[in-house]
Amino acid sequence: MQLRIPGPTPCPPEVLKAVGGQMIDHRGKQFGEIIQDVTPKLKQLFQTKNDVFLLTSSGTGGMEAAVINTLSPGDKVLALCCGFFGDRFAEIPECYGGEVKRLNFEWGKPYDPDAVRQALKADSGIKAVLVTHNETSTGVTNDLKSISTIAKEFDKLVLVDAISGLGSIDLPVDAWQCDVVVTASQKGWMVPPGLAMVSVSEKAWQAHAKAKMPRYYFDFSKAKSYLEKGQTPWTPCVSTFFGLTVALDMLLAEGLPDIFARHARIAGLARSGVKSMGLSMFPDEKYASNTVSAIKASEKLNVAKLLQMLRDEYKVVLAGGQGNLAGKIFRIGHLGWIKEKDIKEVLDAIAKALPKASS
Numbered sequence: 001m002q003l004r005i006p007g008p009t010p011c012p013p014e015v016l017k018a019v020g021g022q023m024i025d026h027r028g029k030q031f032g033e034i035i036q037d038v039t040p041k042l043k044q045l046f047q048t049k050n051d052v053f054l055l056t057s058s059g060t061g062g063m064e065a066a067v068i069n070t071l072s073p074g075d076k077v078l079a080l081c082c083g084f085f086g087d088r089f090a091e092i093p094e095c096y097g098g099e100v101k102r103l104n105f106e107w108g109k110p111y112d113p114d115a116v117r118q119a120l121k122a123d124s125g126i127k128a129v130l131v132t133h134n135e136t137s138t139g140v141t142n143d144l145k146s147i148s149t150i151a152k153e154f155d156k157l158v159l160v161d162a163i164s165g166l167g168s169i170d171l172p173v174d175a176w177q178c179d180v181v182v183t184a185s186q187k188g189w190m191v192p193p194g195l196a197m198v199s200v201s202e203k204a205w206q207a208h209a210k211a212k213m214p215r216y217y218f219d220f221s222k223a224k225s226y227l228e229k230g231q232t233p234w235t236p237c238v239s240t241f242f243g244l245t246v247a248l249d250m251l252l253a254e255g256l257p258d259i260f261a262r263h264a265r266i267a268g269l270a271r272s273g274v275k276s277m278g279l280s281m282f283p284d285e286k287y288a289s290n291t292v293s294a295i296k297a298s299e300k301l302n303v304a305k306l307l308q309m310l311r312d313e314y315k316v317v318l319a320g321g322q323g324n325l326a327g328k329i330f331r332i333g334h335l336g337w338i339k340e341k342d343i344k345e346v347l348d349a350i351a352k353a354l355p356k357a358s359s
């Protein structure tokens with residue numbers, strides 16, 4: 001089976017073996033050693049000296065944590081939206097009484113840095129900017145470096161959903177001055193779902209001290225004080241932690257430059273492969289993501305039929321479009337544990353199924 005959706009992603013056998021280990025006391029010495037082993041390794045992969053916490057939840061819980069730990073009801077937030085996940089991020093502060101200003105960009109296009117600068121110039125009351133690093137729904141990687149540089153010119157908090165990008169595409173958290181950066185275990189990290197990982201900068205801690213949005217489970221102060229004792233405030237997903245100890249060693253052994261290069265190479269193969277079949281990429285190719293490829297469906301292509309056929313006849317599982325992109329695109333996830341051979345198998349299957357799914 002080729003599971004090539006943008007998360008959950010396949011796990012290496014060594015990780016699966018670790019995940020199958022017997023349960024341990026999450027308040028005991030062994031768990032303490034695990035969390036104190038994985039935390040600094042995660043910091044290396046986040047390229048940060050900031051605090052990093054492991055929250056037991058999917059990625060969306062990490063996004064919620066980023067918002068409620070740094071903002072108060074009534075705070076103005078600029079939400080940059082260029083797809084389904086940008087819209088999701090914007091909804092969170094709305095839900096907690098924040099005043100959200102959405103800056104919408106056409107789906108399939110990246111953020112326009114000039115428009116972001118204009119929006120920040122136009123309203124000095126904005127406190128934070130919500131950014132999607134890699135918009136999984138449209139297959140676009142935004143120019144986060146430019147966006148965070150602009151946000152910092154105006155001294156704003158930068159909260160980043162890097163869930164499907166971090167660890168697979170270069171994102172130096174400290175160099176790019178990102179205050180809270182969120183990712184999740186089931187994306188590029190080669191482990192099962194269950195963990196959101198978040199980094200928290202000094203500026204984010206200062207905001208945290210004054211932030212009044214209600215929070216309990218996801219309180220960064222609790223996460224910090226428990227981490228000092230080698231624990232998490234609540235029962236963690238112990239099995240995913242077991243897997244992470246193995247996966248992080250594999251990622252560090254490969255090294256960030258080689259991980260990024262591998263993702264770039266495989267994404268290049270995916271793009272040239274689908275184009276050679278007469279298909280075209282949905283996003284502006286300059287910004288096409290190295291972790292997920294969104295491919296435009298021609299008029300004649302029945303996306304549901306294609307996905308079904310790939311799954312049933314070729315054991316290849318791809319993703320469709322979300323929201324208003326349903327039926328209009330399909331997506332190949334190529335992040336985490338993936339090699340050239342895998343993407344070639346996927347492309348072969350698409351080439352075979354495509355004529356049968358077109359009218």
Ligand SMILES: *Cc1c(COP(=O)(O)O)cnc(C)c1O
Pocket residue numbers: 006007058059060061085132134135136161162163164184
């Ligand atoms: C996967 C993903 C999420 C989070 O999804 P969960 O199902 O909560 O883990 C958020 N943002 C982006 C960009 C994603 O790719």
